[in-house]
Amino acid sequence: MIESKNTVTIKDVARELGIHHVTVSRALRNTGSVKKETRDQIKKKANELGYKPNRLAQNFRNKRSNVLAVVVPDLRPYFFSKFVSDFMEIAQEAGYSVMIFQSSEKASVEKEIIDSLIGYRVAGVIASVTKDTVQESHFDVLKSEGIPYVFFDRAPEKTEASQVLVNNFQGAYDAVNAMIKSGKKEIAYISTHYQHKIFRDRLEGYKEALKDNGLTYREELVVKGGFFMKDGFVQAERLMALEKKPDGILAVRDEIGIGVIKYLKKTDVSVPEDVAVIGFDNDPMGVACEPELTTVEQSIPLMVESSFDLLLGQIKNAKLNFEKKVIEPKIIFRGSI
């Protein structure tokens, strides 16, 4: 990083205001306790004078630790617990420690967590946001401290930050296409009520595959609700009560797909002969059921590796990058189609 031509320093701001430079520094770095009033006054003055922090020097002064933080919405689903566990192992091999946080799908908790990371002087952050996170503004504190971060799987919709995403549109498209190729014509989709883009993308992929195969989109075949096995059971019951029943069901998660299979078998509907089923996630649970569940896999090892590389690149170059990596999903064929 080249020395900035800007010569306004923290001491200049301090002199202008008659406030001690340590207080000014604290206010501008959002660390330590400075009264809101004073902080606002300092920020305003710094702005007026055209003060720009030298982030690299700041990082150096702060002696950032070798700790990485991972923030996920929920640790229970296989996808997140496996991602976090694997991420931790490759980070450890590279000499980093990892602390993990769960936002419990609450945007307010996510904000608290991000704020707290400044105090722990983490070297970098990997995050998958809550189902409700649209804005990225609560990550700005990281940016202003020069702490790099990478989103994985779920990014805020309006972000330019580095991210590792799955092509969810393609995953759903391929799954529906595979069912159509195996002779199915009335394909239903069990989605979730979560609003996040990744779920909307899956729905779009479902619709597009129908269209490209000359099939009509029927609204009654798209149902929403739930996240677990019992929800799949309930939604399958609803779909199979339709006058024009589905002969294929795509589930937004493997757990839901397993619930579907359980309902179908209980009511003596053959899988896949009468109804084919495909899920998402490659959850090991899909191998426990019978027939084993065909699934859209989002390669966790690839996501872990890509996220880590993107983050490490930024840490080593002391530069915030904006890079987007898209992982292509893959269908794992088992017995349910």
Next chain:
Amino acid sequence: MIESKNTVTIKDVARELGIHHVTVSRALRNTGSVKKETRDQIKKKANELGYKPNRLAQNFRNKRSNVLAVVVPDLRPYFFSKFVSDFMEIAQEAGYSVMIFQSSEKASVEKEIIDSLIGYRVAGVIASVTKDTVQESHFDVLKSEGIPYVFFDRAPEKTEASQVLVNNFQGAYDAVNAMIKSGKKEIAYISTHYQHKIFRDRLEGYKEALKDNGLTYREELVVKGGFFMKDGFVQAERLMALEKKPDGILAVRDEIGIGVIKYLKKTDVSVPEDVAVIGFDNDPMGVACEPELTTVEQSIPLMVESSFDLLLGQIKNAKLNFEKKVIEPKIIFRGSI
């Protein structure tokens, strides 16, 4: 806490040695950088003079945060990811933040994590130790900082610290007993190679139940190895190749039990008619298979609540307690017995 009669202060130690009292304080609290030689000299002198830290005052001076740390060996198994996730939710409701760490079953990583917690000024720690952790010595730094900690599920064998454990002996005993009551006589046990006491206790429970029912313990019916579904598959194959085959199989984890059921069904052995199967954990995966897996449940909500209460009690009273709570397991009967 009553003021100690001991009047030796850090300043006394500093004066005796001609070293600045800040250095002495650092050395005695194991914080900051003090040369090993100096640190040893200070500790020796402090000991000689009979210096005892006033932990409560220390806590107060350090302004401990409202952050709790949870340390687990592996986030992937259902038991741990569910425990951590639930613990986080009740801690959040009570106004605490939670940071999570994974030791990856490595004692050296566990030690690093515990050491790092001092720097984060956590208010308390909940830990389940690695399969190899026997000694508690690496937790001593917490004790010397007055940071309370509670072990759950897996505690070091030699510890007096607060702990919430499951009666693993009873769980295995009840499971074997249930199989015998249903008419089974040749009961096998698939264990893990992990050495931790909780696994030895399960083995003892298995043996005791056989004894109390007048059945002979046959060494060939106890096999060890693995942790996952595929291991259950392999071990079942091994057991069913015996001349005197088992008619009941207890698995140390549900995932292994599911692998057993998959093998039995593949080889046209009826479950539970020919062979009954019981697992441990109440992993939702056990409901995915057919027949559904009977399991020994260790109540996670109860463990979460008890651990949190024990920890909070210590934090609020600013006193390290030594309390042991034992959770009685419960068999959840499904289709596999």
